[in-house]
Amino acid sequence: MPSQTPSSAVSADGQDRRKFTSGKVVGLSGELDPTDDDLGVWVERYLDLAVRGVRSAEVTAKISRHLQRLRAWIGSGLGHERVSAITARELAAWRDHLAAAGWQRKDGSAAAMAPATVNNHLAHASALFSWISAHAPAALLPGGDPSKRVEPLRLPAPEVRALNAAQVRTVKNVLDRLESFHQLNGRRHRGGASRGAAAATHRHARPLRDRAIVHTMLGTGLRRAEIAGLDLTQLQPREPEQLRRAKKAKLTGVRGKGRTTRSVFLGRDARTALADYLQHERGGDLAPDSTALFLAASSIAARQPDGRLSPRSINTIVGEIGAIHDLQVVGGDRQLGVLRPHDLRHTFAYLLSQASGHNRAELERRLGHANERYLKLYTNPPEEIAASYVEDL
Template sequence: MRGVRSAEVEAKITRHLQRFADWLADGLGHDRLSAVTPREVAAWRDHLSDHGNTRHTASAGPMAPATVNNHLAHLSALFSWIIVHAPAALLRNGDPTKKVDLLRLPAPQVRALAAAQVRTVKNVLDRIEDFHQLTGRRHGGTTGKPTLHRHARPLRDRAIVHLILSTGLRRAELVGLDLAQLDPCDPAELRRVKKAALTGVRGKGRTVRTVFVGRDARHALADYLDQERPGDADPVSDALFLASSSIAARRPGGRLSPRSVNTIVDQVGRLHDAQTSDRERHLGALRPHDLRHTFGYRLSEASGHNRAELERRLGHANDRYLRLYTNPPDDIAAGYVEDL
């Protein structure tokens, strides 16, 4: 995998395989490959399912079935490689992962935001700078711009949320974007044109696609590029979205991490719920994939459930997930049967 997969994927595969090695050594007292049997692989699968997730409190909890299956896929790939390259006597009974079934995945859940929720989220985004202002007498005054927290980048956060809502980008795709992929990338042009695009977006399975950027996202990006990004950029800052330059531990070039996108989206969700008295509109924990699902559902409606368009814009070819984007949020589904 080294030199073939990205550094992030390489690290994940290494981590998964090390978990199996540690679990095997802990249970058998050694980690010899010849001792790995289908029984051991199945027991590891069940262990991950019941106790594989370490919580913040250091206690063990269940691991999601999809994550368990991801661990098994990486272990299977390792043994497939061993079968080809190792002496035949090493694994006398063949690949021990072949006879171990994957966990059944639950039906995908619809996580799209309803139209009323999208409206209130956008209203919060319009006012997001207000929530980052420093309060108190020393930060007051009647002239000049309000003082913001030194790490705060409200225009960047607004642009990120609008961009996911407008394009359905995944976290990794979003943080992997370079400024050069935005066409046009000039703020004045972004405000003027009626069509902008992100080219060469790299998704899962080595797919590459072009996504179009909606009006709200174009204007939010223009504000960010005009007012915030220049202050955080350095000579090696190719990324579209940059971490605050005041953060000492930021990545080289300032590129955001996928986890940072989680934090930004979650914070917007918390602000939304704090500003919304209508409990029916509350979002709870808002995640980037909720915004992606919202885009997918709205694109499905706008395109007449055009499968080819969904594949092209979402970078997904799996029927199981494409069907998910045609399912309406609960309040819309409830409305279908209200008067029947």
């Protein structure tokens, strides 16, 4: 599909209009041209002028992916991509399609999308049509913005995922011994360890980094993208010995959702784990332009040039620690199943709520979330605690 040329993103005074989502499209004719009535053209204009360079690379890729799914749905269903033919009925049908079979498994079969994911697609479509309404010739959308008349799906009741006290204890026990689970076990390596040398680990393994990540998430409630986005300069203090001695350390300017920023304090476990990582591991993975606090192993060929971890890699790290945990512990009340980064966030929120006397202002400040629905979710107790409330009633 044709797209707006890069020069259209520059105004007469030299300003880059991609930084201004409300800027008018430069050079559009007042009359409807056949090329104007094309969804692919408008998607590219929107991405070029309102998304790329404004949103993060990860969010830009997601918005583009969602809008391409919309294009595929319209094109396959109508046999064309004319914007003027897109109605609320078409968008509602797309919503229902995503909810029923919008996801493709690895084997190629269709699967339902989660309601929240469907609503995220609708939100990106709504932003696109709002932008088109503001910049397009009047004849392009004679009935107005079609997305305004499409209701999002009802979300199911959120699931509480906070760890109970027994699980927190055994997770921390596994973190204390994490290096031992990455040691090489061949005869040659066992012999070196018996002579007093440090036990060899897999060349991609970074147990001190992984321990620091989990302790930081468990002690601050940071989201996985917030962890991946941290720079070393945000850590105060950042010298290992100062971190170990400090009574108060924090991460400043944490970038959250909605372009918000906040500071979070670090507890003893997080301070100690970060000091160990900075002193013994991080230096070996530095690249010339590395600024990230947590770096991928330099031995991984596919890592980013600056070494920064991706949010998806945080999922992998946390999930692997959860799997190690469940192999190590006995008892159904301690088994985690699948450990997710948000489980650590839920746990922190519940513990912070208890420690602060359910102080809403403190919860909003440290969690970076003011939504009542999610504050209630994050501060709900684990099931065994909730069950104990009615045990003797």
